Amino acid sequence: MKLQELVDSLSLEVKTASFNLTKEVTGGYVSDLLSDVIANSKEGNIWVTLQTHQNIVAVATLRELSGIILVNNRTPDTETLKKAEEEGLPIMVSPLPAFELVGRLYSLGLRCQ
Amino acid sequence: MPVADYMRRDCEVVLMQNKCEKTAEGVFFLTGKDFSNAGVASSELKAILEKMGINHGIIRRAAIAAFEAEMNVIIYTPAGMMRYSITPDYLKIVVEDMGPGIEDIALAMTEGYSTAPHYIREMGFGSGMGLPNIKKNADEMKLSSTPGAGTTLEFIIKIKRE
Numbered sequence: 001m002k003l004q005e006l007v008d009s010l011s012l013e014v015k016t017a018s019f020n021l022t023k024e025v026t027g028g029y030v031s032d033l034l035s036d037v038i039a040n041s042k043e044g045n046i047w048v049t050l051q052t053h054q055n056i057v058a059v060a061t062l063r064e065l066s067g068i069i070l071v072n073n074r075t076p077d078t079e080t081l082k083k084a085e086e087e088g089l090p091i092m093v094s095p096l097p098a099f100e101l102v103g104r105l106y107s108l109g110l111r112c113q
Numbered sequence: 114m115p116v117a118d119y120m121r122r123d124c125e126v127v128l129m130q131n132k133c134e135k136t137a138e139g140v141f142f143l144t145g146k147d148f149s150n151a152g153v154a155s156s157e158l159k160a161i162l163e164k165m166g167i168n169h170g171i172i173r174r175a176a177i178a179a180f181e182a183e184m185n186v187i188i189y190t191p192a193g194m195m196r197y198s199i200t201p202d203y204l205k206i207v208v209e210d211m212g213p214g215i216e217d218i219a220l221a222m223t224e225g226y227s228t229a230p231h232y233i234r235e236m237g238f239g240s241g242m243g244l245p246n247i248k249k250n251a252d253e254m255k256l257s258s259t260p261g262a263g264t265t266l267e268f269i270i271k272i273k274r275e
Contacts, residue, residue, distance in 0.1 A: 062180055
């Protein structure tokens with residue numbers, strides 16, 4: 001599944017790197033602890049979190065995640081937007097809380113893999 | 114010179130060496146609380162390993178361990194440095210800091226134990242997983258510390274070429 005399909009299906013607001021939505025999503029991971037994400041997410045995963053600071057970009061880039069979805073309409077910090085754009089990392093925002101959003105990602109066929 | 118410039122300059126030199134060699138070494142200077150550059154050293158190290166054609170699984174483990182080590186310096190200490198040396202057989206990383214040191218290393222190695230202040234935890238750091246993550250991903254790890262003077266972390270990841 002491509003990022004663009006997630007954006008369309010879940011009406012996500014794309015905040016950065018809209019040129020990079022052709023990336024393949026391999027699965028998903030949800031966590032707000034950065035060490036957990038870096039240890040347990042997989043390449044190409046979509047990451048669901050409420051963290052908005054710039055270090056989420058470093059984590060996603062190091063782990064080669066396909067993108068980040070911020071829940072509850074959280075607003076990414078200015079520095080986060082700048083770094084994500086530079087790295088070509090799509091950050092998307094959903095109005096849904098994490099539980100609801102992950103449920104929908106699961107319904108679309110994504111798994112923790 | 115700002116720390117970031119040091120790091121860039123250092124990496125440029127190392128990348129030039131890598132074009133024809135299977136070894137590399139260098140150092141990254143880390144500044145405490147500099148969250149805007151947090152992760153830069155690990156990312157650069159990952160890029161160097163990729164250029165050298167190291168096995169992807171090895172790079173993944175190196176990136177995780179280096180990131181955790183880098184974040185520890187940034188979160189808990191005023192400054193430190195991360196030295197790396199890459200040979201055909203192994204990657205060795207030595208991180209020395211001038212932080213408060215660790216009173217009880219066994220306790221610090223316990224998953225879930227953390228001394229991070231509230232605002233650090235709010236950022237999603239300080240979950241007490243950093244040192245255990247390093248141990249899990251390294252083949253060898255050595256942690257020594259003098260309370261009040263600083264901490265030295267060494268780890269080795271063996272390299273198997275594809």
